[in-house]
Amino acid sequence: MKRRSIGEIWEDLPVAKKILVEMLFVGIALLVSNMLLYLRINDLVDRLNSVYSVNLNLTDLSDSLNEVQENxxxxxxxxxxxxxxNYYRSEEEFRQQYRTLSDEIVDEPVKIMERNIRGMSESFLAAADRAVSAKRGNNVDAYVANYETAMKLYNYIGDSVSTLNREQFISNRQNYLTLQRALRTMEITSVLILIAVMAVTIALLPALTRNIISPIVERELMMQNHLKEAQLRFLQSQINPHFLFNCLNAGVQLAEMEDDERTSVFLERMADFFRYNVKKGNEESTIREEVEMVNNYIYILNVRFAGEIDFKTDIDDSVLDCHMPSMILQPIVENSVNHGIRGQEADSSIFxxxxxxxxxxxxxVRDTGTGMTEEQINSIFEKSGNISESGSTGIGMDNVISRLRLFFDRDDVLEIYSEGLDKGTxxxxRIPKREEEDVQNTGS
Amino acid sequence: MEKKDGKRSIGPIVATGVIIIVLLFIFVNLIYNRIIDEANMSAPGTGETYARHIAMIVGSPQDEFWQDVYKHAKEDAAERDCFVELKETGNSTVYTLSDLMTISIASGVDGIIVENDGSEGLKEKIDEASDAGIQVVTVLNDAADTKRVSYVGLNPYTAGKMYSEKLIPILKSDKSIKNIAVFMKDDRVDGNDFQIFSDINTELMGNEELADRVTITAVRIPKEKAFGTEEVVQETLEGEIKPELVICLDSMTTETVYQSIIDMNLAGEVQMIGYYDSPNTVGALKRNNMLMTLVISTEDMGAYASQAVSDAIETGRTNSYYAVNADFISSEDVR
Structure with a gap:
């Protein structure tokens, strides 16, 4: 099985988990920062506490020495x-204490002092032992002499311990002050570091959040696009069979009536008509193609209904190459034919x-036919608002309006005017100018 | 950061954050270590460790002369894996050299370099140390009748001769000098100072031209009295028989006499022969306030003392006498 990278695992995580990981990252960063700073400050406090412990030990040593002398x-x-x-007990205690002092010969005044005190303490205890032993043996001269030696050493040791204590105190005082200052510096640094860590994590949060959110937004946009396209294709699919049936009927009728050149023209126009339909599966077309489609349609209708539909055009050739959705004009013209002029006895025209x-x-597209009431017009626009309804209105006017609105993203792209019944429609x-180049740019 | 499909990769973002935080912590660590270094607490001991411990006991350890001797002794000893400790004469209690000997013996040092200043009980202590297996070397002033293993310093007879050779021409040319005072801290008859004084005196008295004209007097500086030097010097300079030439046999007295001459406005009236080339003494020479000064090689003295004591520790034997170089320098030598 192929091992997945961390990136892939991250991509596959649900959003909730991604946010959880993001929060954990921030939390852990702050926790680790706190822990490290805490350890450092703790270390400093320990050092601070231990600074004077040496002085305490020396005081204990001095007390112990006094006890031996007294006993x-x-x-x-x-x-x-x-x-x-008591003498033997205090002697043992004193021995244990002075043996904690350094015995090394080191080029440091404090260490050398410790070594001297240690050596003198041993000599002191030896003299004291000799004095005690002489006393036990009733050797007066010996115990007096050894006592005097021991007392001399006792005084020297006392002096040396005081000197060492003072030396240590002076050096420790400096250390204490430095550490105290260090502690304050560390406290300030800690606060700054925590603020910095917070700032870094907060600065990273938008990037992380974007990382989580952007795929969702992109997917949302793509879905919307797909939906639009699906709706367009759906609307187009409503048109093709709608007209195809009528046209085929017309072709059959024409073939039955006569088999001449007109039929071939008719069939040719029919072919063009359907070719356009098939070719323009996509939604884009030019005004020129749309106008041609309408011409073909009118021709077919004129053949079909054996009468001249009065169709007049006023075309500005300069805009014919502009773009618009396909299958727009023909349904509108068809609408004018079916609902506007067919069945009208008086001469009716489509412009x-x-x-x-x-x-x-x-x-x-204007006709001089039956016209429309305001309710009828409103009804068409209302239908066009709900494009999910399958086009049961027959002519596909709502379909046309919906497609135009979707394509140009404008509500006022199509308007219907009628001054009332029998007053034409x-x-x-109104479409924005979009030449071939513009379309390519926007489409790419 | 941009992937092919347009998505941003999470890795670099997290890596950036982690790197920034890690850098911040390295920065904090640097600050912390700097502070600890400043407190000198990161390493408890930075001094060298040695195999042998030698105590150096002298009368005036703060003297620049002895400080120099100590410096050279310490340097030489370090090469022999020995550490030399210059014993202080005490802060709260003033210790005699005998006291310092007792302390050193009790501390269990391996060797002692001691100046025999003639103080009471010092010779016994030298013998006591020797009996305890501690090798003792005397410096500057000998204690020949003890169990010390070696002496490092001037031969007093040679020194006396050196003084005489320099003095006689001066006295012959400068007839204003009638009284000479020799300040000495060690007035034992067998001490170096007295030997030097005695030799100068003998030489002068043996000179027909000077014997009747010049009087030489030994002035004792009491060791037992704190700050006694200045008192004795001023008494001498203000005395009825005011000396026209003063000879000092130690550096502390040299400095005190020089300062007194300046303070008492006696420059030009009283001439002096100093001891050791301390900065003050050299300054006096440059200003022609001092005729000359005896310079004993502190390097020789320190190094020989260290060599003698460490040889004795290692082998039990060493030369019984190490002669150090000495010479007079005058104002011409320091220009």
């Missing part, structure tokens, strides 16, 4: 068992006007 003196004075046992309106191109389309 020795007491024993030499009154020679009782308690004093002797197709294409003109340059500056920024827009204006295409008007005018359908006006």
């Amino acid at each position: 020795m003196y007491r024993y030499l004075e009154i020679r009782d068992y308690d004093s002797l046992s 197709l006007t294409v003109r340059d309106g500056g920024d827009d191109i204006e295409i008007i 005018s359908v006006s389309i």
